[in-house]
Amino acid sequence: MGVQFELEDTKFLVRDLISVQALDRGFFGSDYEGKKTVLELAPEEALYLLDVRNAECRRKNRVVSFNQAASGFKDRPKFLARYFCYRDWRDRGLIARSMNEAEGTYGRSPVVKYPSQEFECPKALFKAVYFSDDLMSIVDAEEAKILYEENWFGQWGTYKAKKHGRLLKLDAYETLFLLKHGGLKLNVKEARLVKEAVKRRSDFMALYDVYEDLRLRGFVLKTGLKFGTHFRLYFPGAKPVLGQEEWMHSKHVIHVFPREAKMLISEWARAIRVAHGVKKTFILAIPGVRKEAAAELDFLLYHRKKGEIETPKEDKPKYVMLALSEEEEIGGAELAQALSKAKQLGLDLILSICDRETSVTHYRVKRIELPKSKYEYYEIEWVQP
Secondary structure (H helix, E strand, O other), rough: OOOOOEOOOOOOEEEHHHHHHHHHHHOOOOOOEEEEEEEEEOOOHHOOOOOOOOOOOEEEEEOHHHHHHHHHHHOOOOOOHHHHHHHHHHOOOOOOEEEEHOOOOEEEEEEEEEOOOOOOOOOOOEEEEEEEOOOOEOOOOHHHHHHHHHHHHOOOOOOOOOOOOOEEEEEOOOOOOOOOOOEEEEOOHHHHHHHHHHHHHOOOOOHHHHHHHOOOOOEEEOOHHHHHEEEEEEEEOOEOOHHHHHHHOOOEEEEEEOOOOOOOOHHHHHHHHHHHHHHOOOEEEEOOOOOOOOOOOOOOEOOOOOOOEEOOOOOHHHOOEEEEEEOOOEHHHHHHHHHHHHHHHHHEEEEEEEEEOOOOEEEEEEEEEEEOOOOOOEEEEEEOO
8 A cells, every 4th residue: 555645625635554654665655744754745746646656645534636636726827837837847756845844045046157348349430321121231241241240240241252242231129229328320210120020029119128238248249040049148259250261150149038028838948949959048037017916926946966866855946947838928027026936946947847648848048247237147958857
């Protein structure tokens, strides 16, 4: 006979002494009302024991099935996503515990530091013509070539063939930046450029804000279209070509997720996997004014150290989990709030996404430190715990 417990109202209680001892050794449950001889199981723990560990649950001496035990929680937000993400972590031999056990800050969330530097925008003392429907401007002055070669604004000539053609092409973000910071002369006013660009894509200013923020830190941003993201990123000092005309390749891509925006989890996860598939670091940028949003973290996660499993008795949690389902939407403000809570706990956030086949994919989120930056940036990597 496996572990036995009882369902009383919506509480799962373990009173059988042998079961209490077995579950305590496996780090399931918590003391019920201060009694060490009785354990209370979280719903996910109880269902896991029924689903995977051949446990028996009774209510008023009648055996309770998985669905009967779970039906009392069917209206809770993302309940099944929480359960299957919990199950996946436990199936890996790792321990997940209730957020109620969180205490203070654990100091286990290393910050990734990027080599930013102040950038002084060069003067663009020539005229460009802006084509509003293309969100692009053209400079046909020969002296614009140095702007490309020394500071990597726009594209001179043809992509990867700069001697083929004699025009400098600037996208709308580069055009607006040079208009504001480099004195670029343009056939339209800044207000009109912005108005027409926002008409074409409503998130234009959010993308520009990130572009400007990082450009002023010395980074170079170019289109990330081929990688399914908004920008690809180069560290300060990057130029279009290296020695012997060798092309410089990016190692980072950026997706901009404004606080007011919402996105299907499946679309968001796809962009991360594409970046991972081409061996690029995926960066999430969250621009906008900080504001409160609903974001409940789900579990404290213990991991491994030196090949051994971390446990609540001897170790601190290493991560905190936000469980999500493939079909739900997440908002930028909600995600930012979850990341803020993880930061306060001193833990890295693990985004655990349950797909329609109940397979779970885990993503680790690391905070990037950029001095003087107005916004938040995070590295996100696919991990196999």
